[in-house]
Amino acid sequence: MAKRIVAVNDLGLRIGEDHPRAKLTDADIKQLLQLRGETGWGYKRLASVFEISASQVRRILKGTQRAQLAMEYRVVD
Template sequence: MPRTVAINDAGLRIGEDHQNAKYTNGEIEMVLSLRDDGKSYGEIGRLVEMPKSTVRDIIKGRRRCQYPANFKKIKE
C-alpha cells in the first residue's frame, strides 16, 4: 500500500519520513517546546531520552531544519 512522504527541493525524503530518522516529528516538537519553556539541553535530553548533543543540534537548526517542498507517494 502506498504512503505519502515529505520531500525537500531536491526530491529527497525529510523528517520522520527519511529512511535513517531516529525520532518522530512529535519528539522534535517536544524538544522545541521544552526549550521554549526554559529547560536546559541536559534536562530536555533526560526527559525525551535523547543525547544532549542531539537536543542541541535540533534547537540550533543543525538537524531536522528542512520544511517539505512537496509530498510524494511511495510503495512500501
C-alpha cells in the same frame, strides 16, 4: 503494503520523520521545542527525556538539524 505520503526536500530526499534514520517524530520535535521554551530545560535533561544525545538536542534547537522545508510530497510503498 500500504502506500503513504512522505515529505522530500529539493533534492528529492526524505526529510523529517520520514527520513530513514529519524529517531523522533515531528510531534516529538514540536514537544521538545515547547518544553525548552516553557520550562527552560537544558540539553542534557531534554536528551534524557527523548533518549537522544545532548548534541542532537542542541542541533535541533539551533536549527541545524531537522530544519528543512518540504519542497514536495511523494507517495511511497
